[in-house]
Amino acid sequence: MKPARIARERTQRRPAKESEERQLQWPCTDGIITDSTMSRLRSNPTPSPPALAKHAQRFQELKRGFDQLEYFCKGTVLKRMTKCGKAYCACRSDPKKRHGPYFELTYKVDGKTVNVRLAPEAAPLYRAASAQFRKLKTTLRRLEKISQSVLKLQAKIAQSK
Numbered sequence: 001m002k003p004a005r006i007a008r009e010r011t012q013r014r015p016a017k018e019s020e021e022r023q024l025q026w027p028c029t030d031g032i033i034t035d036s037t038m039s040r041l042r043s044n045p046t047p048s049p050p051a052l053a054k055h056a057q058r059f060q061e062l063k064r065g066f067d068q069l070e071y072f073c074k075g076t077v078l079k080r081m082t083k084c085g086k087a088y089c090a091c092r093s094d095p096k097k098r099h100g101p102y103f104e105l106t107y108k109v110d111g112k113t114v115n116v117r118l119a120p121e122a123a124p125l126y127r128a129a130s131a132q133f134r135k136l137k138t139t140l141r142r143l144e145k146i147s148q149s150v151l152k153l154q155a156k157i158a159q160s161k
Helices: 005-010 033-044 050-068 122-160
Strands: 026-028 031-033 078-083 099-109 114-117
Touching: 050 122, 078 122, 099 122
Parallel strands: none
Antiparallel strands: 026 031, 078 099, 099 114
């Protein structure tokens, strides 16, 4: 197949039958799954290979993890010890006598670092929320990886028919 034809087929919209549910088309590296392909896969249950069943089971396990999700926020909680501007203060000469601890939530917005000063009581809450955010991102990356594998397998099954 010529590259121009492949690109045209990836972006081409194909009409669905009236009885079928419309689905958006998503370009994949191994081809394209259209609304007619997706409905055929849903309506014709084929014996799934063991790999497909294993992926489906793992996908469901990861989705159940969302039920245990707590509040989350992007960023890192930092504990800072600072020097003051007074020349005669002990914090200038001895790092162990610096002022603090002061807690800050640090995160990026549009490529700029944002620091938010936190009360000492709020620091553990934000620390737990940022850990939840990292857990959420990890889970989403795993779900995406499994989804890509399943879509590739489903595309191969659809092509073999």
